Amino acid sequence: MFTYLFRKVAMLPIMLLAVSLLIFSAVRLLPGDPARVMAGPQATQEAVNDMHERLGLGRPFIVQYQVFLSSALRGDLGESLHSKLPVTQDIAERLPYTAGLALTSYLFAMLVGLSTGIFAAIYRGTWFDHLAMIIAILGASVANFWLALMALTLFSVQLGWLPLLGADSWKSYILPSVTLGVLPAALIARMTRASMLENLHQDFVRTARAKGLSSGAVYLRHTLRNALIPIVTIVGLNFGGLLGGAVITETVFNWPGLGRLLVDAVRFRDYAVIQGVTLLTVVIVVSINLLVDVLLSAIDPRIRFE
Amino acid sequence: MTQLRRSSAVLTALLSLSLLSVVSAQSGSDQLNIMQSEPPRSMDPADQTATFTGNVLAPMYEGLTHFNKALEVEALLATKWSVNKAGTEWTFTLRSGVQFQDGTPFNAAAVVASFQRQLDEKRGLAASGRFRSVIDKVTAVNPTTVRFTLKKPYPAFPRLMSGDAAFIVSPAADKKGTLGRQPVGTGPYSFVEWKSGEYVLEKANPKYWGKKPSIQTLKWTWTSEPSVMNLAIQSGQVDMVNPLPPIFTQVLKNNPKVTLLQGKGASVFWLSLNTKLKPLTDVRVRQALNYATDQKALVTTLLRGYGEPANSPLAPADFGYDPTAPGYPYDAAKAKKLLSDAGYPNGVTISVASQEPDSSIVQALQGMWAKAGITLKIMQMESGVWSQAAFGTPAEKAKAGINSSFASWSAGTLDADGQLSPLYATSSASPAGANLGFYSNPKVDALLAQGSAETDSAKRKAIYAQAQRIISQDAAHVLLYYPSDIAAVQANVKGVWIFPGGGIQLEDATKGK
Numbered sequence: 001m002f003t004y005l006f007r008k009v010a011m012l013p014i015m016l017l018a019v020s021l022l023i024f025s026a027v028r029l030l031p032g033d034p035a036r037v038m039a040g041p042q043a044t045q046e047a048v049n050d051m052h053e054r055l056g057l058g059r060p061f062i063v064q065y066q067v068f069l070s071s072a073l074r075g076d077l078g079e080s081l082h083s084k085l086p087v088t089q090d091i092a093e094r095l096p097y098t099a100g101l102a103l104t105s106y107l108f109a110m111l112v113g114l115s116t117g118i119f120a121a122i123y124r125g126t127w128f129d130h131l132a133m134i135i136a137i138l139g140a141s142v143a144n145f146w147l148a149l150m151a152l153t154l155f156s157v158q159l160g161w162l163p164l165l166g167a168d169s170w171k172s173y174i175l176p177s178v179t180l181g182v183l184p185a186a187l188i189a190r191m192t193r194a195s196m197l198e199n200l201h202q203d204f205v206r207t208a209r210a211k212g213l214s215s216g217a218v219y220l221r222h223t224l225r226n227a228l229i230p231i232v233t234i235v236g237l238n239f240g241g242l243l244g245g246a247v248i249t250e251t252v253f254n255w256p257g258l259g260r261l262l263v264d265a266v267r268f269r270d271y272a273v274i275q276g277v278t279l280l281t282v283v284i285v286v287s288i289n290l291l292v293d294v295l296l297s298a299i300d301p302r303i304r305f306e
Numbered sequence: 307m308t309q310l311r312r313s314s315a316v317l318t319a320l321l322s323l324s325l326l327s328v329v330s331a332q333s334g335s336d337q338l339n340i341m342q343s344e345p346p347r348s349m350d351p352a353d354q355t356a357t358f359t360g361n362v363l364a365p366m367y368e369g370l371t372h373f374n375k376a377l378e379v380e381a382l383l384a385t386k387w388s389v390n391k392a393g394t395e396w397t398f399t400l401r402s403g404v405q406f407q408d409g410t411p412f413n414a415a416a417v418v419a420s421f422q423r424q425l426d427e428k429r430g431l432a433a434s435g436r437f438r439s440v441i442d443k444v445t446a447v448n449p450t451t452v453r454f455t456l457k458k459p460y461p462a463f464p465r466l467m468s469g470d471a472a473f474i475v476s477p478a479a480d481k482k483g484t485l486g487r488q489p490v491g492t493g494p495y496s497f498v499e500w501k502s503g504e505y506v507l508e509k510a511n512p513k514y515w516g517k518k519p520s521i522q523t524l525k526w527t528w529t530s531e532p533s534v535m536n537l538a539i540q541s542g543q544v545d546m547v548n549p550l551p552p553i554f555t556q557v558l559k560n561n562p563k564v565t566l567l568q569g570k571g572a573s574v575f576w577l578s579l580n581t582k583l584k585p586l587t588d589v590r591v592r593q594a595l596n597y598a599t600d601q602k603a604l605v606t607t608l609l610r611g612y613g614e615p616a617n618s619p620l621a622p623a624d625f626g627y628d629p630t631a632p633g634y635p636y637d638a639a640k641a642k643k644l645l646s647d648a649g650y651p652n653g654v655t656i657s658v659a660s661q662e663p664d665s666s667i668v669q670a671l672q673g674m675w676a677k678a679g680i681t682l683k684i685m686q687m688e689s690g691v692w693s694q695a696a697f698g699t700p701a702e703k704a705k706a707g708i709n710s711s712f713a714s715w716s717a718g719t720l721d722a723d724g725q726l727s728p729l730y731a732t733s734s735a736s737p738a739g740a741n742l743g744f745y746s747n748p749k750v751d752a753l754l755a756q757g758s759a760e761t762d763s764a765k766r767k768a769i770y771a772q773a774q775r776i777i778s779q780d781a782a783h784v785l786l787y788y789p790s791d792i793a794a795v796q797a798n799v800k801g802v803w804i805f806p807g808g809g810i811q812l813e814d815a816t817k818g819k
Contacts, residue, residue: 036693046438050430082347083502084486094503149533157541164543165341165527165534166504254529256503263530264345 078272098257105181117192139186236292360470367473367491393459414446433471571788572806573716592781598678623806626722626770653679
């Protein structure tokens with residue numbers, strides 16, 4: 001177990017190095033010049049050239065990468081062209097908002113997905129099961145963007161119950177969390193149902209019933225625990241997707257998180273910020289995957305990583 | 307089972323509780339919430355050229371002069387100015403007793419410092435190009451008098467001084483190097499906070515020398531999603547959205563809680579025609595494209611009526627605009643005849659380089675032109691790619707087969723020179739400038755040179771009237787329209803007006819209960 005974890009953690013720096021090189025070249029291959037964007041559409045060619053020099057974009061690629069790498073190793077990801085702040089500070093300001101949103105939307109997804117999936121499995125073939133699965137298919141296929149706008153129109157504009165923009169109070173979390181949580185909720189519901197069904201007819205469930213356990217104990221302690229393995233896997237794998245969804249959700253809800261920071265950075269060709277946010281996302285996704293591995297072995301002690 | 311039931315009951319309760327709680331009312335009548343389409347690019351007025359950044363900065367800064375509501379130049383931080391006979395020396399008398407928000411006194415030294423940094427090539431400030439090409443040096447004659455010596459006569463100089471980039475900044479703050487994040491000017495509002503991802507906050511400046519604003523704080527937010535702007539104004543959670551995409555005007559026009567504001571057209575939308583590539587080397591073909599264009603239909607459908615057909619390469623808000631300049635009326639038959647006279651009885655195929663957001667415009671043209679036997683091939687590009695293609699050399703454009711480029715332009719100075727010279731002078735031919743179609747007419751070049759140096763306004767007007775007519779006659783472009791700048795405010799917000807080009811003017815703004 002520990003050798004396994006150690007190996008995974010040791011891989012991280014190599015992975016980050018590869019990703020940093022990839023991102024560093026990719027943003028520079030994007031058509032469009034940050035100096036032109038910063039200077040504005042009506043700036044003269046002369047001003048754009050001066051800006052180019054000022055931003056250090058005139059130096060050879062390899063020199064730029066070397067400078068980036070050596071400062072990144074010292075924890076300095078450069079300065080945002082746009083906000084003029086160190087990228088690390090920009091990220092530190094935004095990270096709590098995205099983390100909060102990820103947490104609440106996952107909480108929502110787990111609560112709704114697990115309970116729907118469990119009930120649908122127990123009441124298999126009833127109207128509840130059919131309805132729940134139809135909704136789950138809709139939830140998995142609806143465009144995040146569309147759902148967000150519809151939710152805003154209904155709850156913020158028509159009914160005026162929830163704030164439209166920003167992250168000022170706990171109420172601001174409701175709509176973005178639900179919108180972002182719908183896809184994982186649908187996936188979890190379907191996976192839970194399938195996995196529960198598979199386990200409900202296993203011998204150990206029959207044994208548990210034969211022991212005279214209450215149905216609650218049979219479902220939760222025996223069936224669900226065994227059914228959890230694929231669910232936890234899918235939850236973990238989907239975390240990357242959640243961060244991707246956050247880019248869209250944060251844009252629609254004007255959420256001051258990393259997703260919106262990234263969108264604005266791409267728009268302004270703010271190289272340092274694009275690099276910083278992407279690297280951080282890689283670290284987060286890799287860490288979540290590690291965490292899932294650990295969780296899986298806790299749920300099923302038979303799982304060992306050798 | 308009971309356990310499960312209990313937890314789902316808790317869940318339901320939690321959900322309904324959160325849905326039922328009502329949003330508390332936002333700020334009262336002392337705060338104005340304004341939402342725009344993009345975040346500010348810098349807090350240094352000289353280091354940006356974007357209208358929507360200028361809007362955020364304008365309440366905190368002032369220039370020596372500004373435009374009044376009649377779009378005339380008026381003194382602001384200067385009390386008066388004069389120019390020598392040659393038109394090369396402009397002397398401004400400064401207002402005394404004015405302080406920057408950080409306590410630094412406003413005087414001639416501050417004005418000199420504010421422009422000196424623009425003239426310094428090493429600083430490479432984004433907006434500095436337009437000053438460097440005009441101003442030779444700035445000197446303090448005495449503490450309340452400043453003299454600008456120009457490289458050549460420049461009659462539009464007071465207009466140049468009225469733009470956002472000419473705002474006077476605190477020399478102390480510039481020395482500290484913090485202007486990019488923390489603006490310090492002399493304006494009626496002072497800077498409170500720029501939370502990069504969320505908002506810019508400004509509060510009324512108690513030390514302001516002029517009329518104190520009625521609204522105490524300004525909060526600027528932004529979204530890149532146009533439908534969010536529409537929702538935000540409809541929900542009442544923001545007081546103003548700018549710019550409002552025309553598509554939402556229909557809905558908001560019928561909403562009694564919202565007022566639509568319109569600025570006089572400052573930008574011209576057009577297709578620049580590549581005069582160096584066949585078949586557009588022939589003026590008859592270029593004219594045919596103009597006759598085949600139903601400008602009125604474009605204004606009604608694409609702009610929802612918020613704009614005017616373009617009759618001149620100048621915009622209505624520009625100095626020198628001639629409303630009587632003849633445009634091209636829609637006449638598909640005449641277009642066909644011109645094409646056949648030019649040797650294309652079976653029509654022509656033209657390509658256009660356009661950006662994704664403009665796709666509906668070029669598609670409309672495609673349909674219209676088909677009726678006159680013109681096939682329009684749309685080359686849709688991402689904005690960065692488009693810039694590269696549109697600003698190509700004649701050889702590059704010939705190789706890529708680019709016959710025309712869709713673009714728009716507005717002169718920040720609202721002056722004919724700022725609009726015509728970059729777009730139609732031979733010396734501005736791409737890639738050096740924005741003459742994307744390599745249009746060249748020595749007569750026009752001479753008129754533009756003459757106009758840019760003429761100090762008598764009546765004579766200047768006459769020169770530009772002639773230039774407009776020749777450019778139109780030569781059909782250097784397919785002129786489309788002048789869109790109005792539209793913004794939406796809550797009905798209880800009064801006194802706000804829109805400067806041509808989308809500038810928000812807040813000096814008389816009030817907000818009722």
